[in-house]
């Protein structure tokens with residue numbers, strides 16, 4: 001198996017369904033093509049000109065026929081649309097239950113992978129079976145695309161934003177990682193391996209690599225190093241909002257909007273603070289950190305800020321009122 005098989009191995013919970021949809025598209029595609037070719041030849045022969053002076057009878061269309069050949073393909077397309085949409089939302093909406101969060105940063109020409117516990121790897125991704133893994137993708141430079149063929153998953157890595165998808169690996173083994181978006185000279189070498197392990201070996205692997213600082217600890221260091229800590233004093237509201245319990249909760253903004261403080265919001269708050277001003281605070285107080293902190297550092301800061309929050313409540317919308325309480329009177 002492997003190099004010569006048409007299909008890579010199926011190693012995630014979603015792979016079977018993606019293959020089923022692919023099979024459906026293939027069967028419909030081949031079926032339609034065969035049908036069209038059959039009728040092209042069939043009618044060409046059936047209605048061939050039999051003598052030089054033959055004048056065929058004029059026809060003026062048929063409404064039932066028009067409706068039939070419009071409605072049937074339309075319904076077939078709708079099946080593709082509904083099936084594809086369902087799979088899309090399934091694969092790109094991480095479940096809320098305890099996911100294993102992994103952060104991937106694409107950089108010409110390598111994949112840098114960070115685990116919350118502090119392990120870091122390049123072009124190697126280790127995941128356990130039987131547990132949902134949420135991947136957050138960032139790019140240090142240009143557009144890349146993170147492709148895991150054995151999981152039937154691929155997602156663009158877009159500079160300036162975070163993309164997420166999730167999977168649950170089912171079969172231990174070593175599978176390809178590719179970059180699927182041409183990203184410069186060494187694009188073809190932007191490859192790696194994902195190693196799927198059973199949960200016990202995974203724990204062993206994790207603890208073997210432990211000892212370094214966790215992402216939250218690294219983030220805390222950056223928080224001190226960049227002087228964030230001089231303004232954002234924990235548990236104290238002053239000139240600056242305390243960052244405790246910000247993550248995952250609604251934030252009331254100066255312009256009256258309320259946004260949920262997710263990864264993208266925190267990232268923007270750091271790089272371009274004036275884009276969204278927290279209600280009750282002033283613009284131009286927080287320095288602009290655009291260009292000063294790299295994507296890996298930003299992810300560490302975000303994980304640190306995340307760690308300052310209780311796990312987000314399931315009914316986040318209901319706590320919208322609580323957001324107001326965070327700002328000073």
Ligand SMILES: [Cu+2]
Pocket residue numbers: 106109143144145179180181182183187190
């Ligand atoms: Cu790339």
